[in-house]
Amino acid sequence: MHEEAETRDVAWEHRTELPLFYASLVFLAGYAARVLAHTEPWRDIGGLMVLLTWLCFIVDYLVRFALSGQRPLRFVRRHWLDTVIVLLPTLRPLRMVKVHDAIQAKRDRPRRSLYPRVMTYTGLSTVLLGFSASLGIYHSEQQDPQSPIHTFWDSVWCVCQTLTTVGYGDVAPVTVAGRMIAIGLMGFGVALLGSVTGSFSSWLIGVFRREGEEGPPGNESSPGAPR
Incomplete structure (x- = not known):
């Protein structure tokens, strides 16, 4: 049951x-x-x-x-x-991973390899979450006279700084809700950079390993060659 x-x-x-x-x-x-x-x-x-x-x-x-x-x-x-x-x-x-898999299954396509899936997931998630966070920060900050965020583009700039962990500091939220959103973006930004960097490094290692295994014939030592 x-x-x-x-x-x-x-x-x-x-x-x-x-x-x-x-x-x-x-x-x-x-x-x-x-x-x-x-x-x-x-x-x-x-x-x-x-x-x-x-x-x-x-x-x-x-x-x-x-x-x-x-x-x-x-x-x-x-x-x-x-x-x-x-x-x-x-x-x-x-939930973008499950959405991506559902789209692939609906089109009767096999799952793509790990690296394209990671890049697709991180890219779409970054765009959608970044836009959502920009709306949330602007909604929270626009009524506060102490906030340096006066327009929606100020909020987008703040989100881009936070996601990329640049942190120029020229635009930052001052309300409780705005700062909570920024804290969430900090964690997501670190996870995003880690996943992209890790996937790219793994891809490079795989490429170098295949190149080492498929070395040119001239590098292979023959049985009678001197050692």
Whole structure:
């Protein structure tokens, strides 16, 4: 019974991964309209888009919990990232690995090798999370007179500094919410640089190893050659 419930849970996740990813893009567009729009109708439309897509995420989470047959605490521990995403839907790009695999499976394509997958994941995740964080920081900072962030592009510049760990210090958040977002970006920036650097180093090592194994014939020692 438990295995059947787990199978139904996984089947539900596979069917809803792509639609929920598109819903997350709608959520992000609505949030952008809510933060950046200057006219009330567009702000109201953006708020409605955010509310409806957020409701989709909550329903999906509850359905998966019901299908899993697990106790609440066990389900939360095993799906802690999904729990965080339900509370903060702007973090949904963190599921980009599963989304990428779902797209490949839908197109009946085999999984690509590790290095392209890492680069695809980190690239898409960086763009989407960077845009989400820029919106969040601008939303938090624009009402504070002490903040140096006065425009959305100031927020984008701050996010780029934080993600790349450059830290010029000319633009920095001053509100509690803005600094919390920046702290999250610091951790993600370090993880991003580590994954990209590690993958690139592994790729270089693999290339050099293959070149060493496939050395030119003139370098091979013959049985009668002097040693």
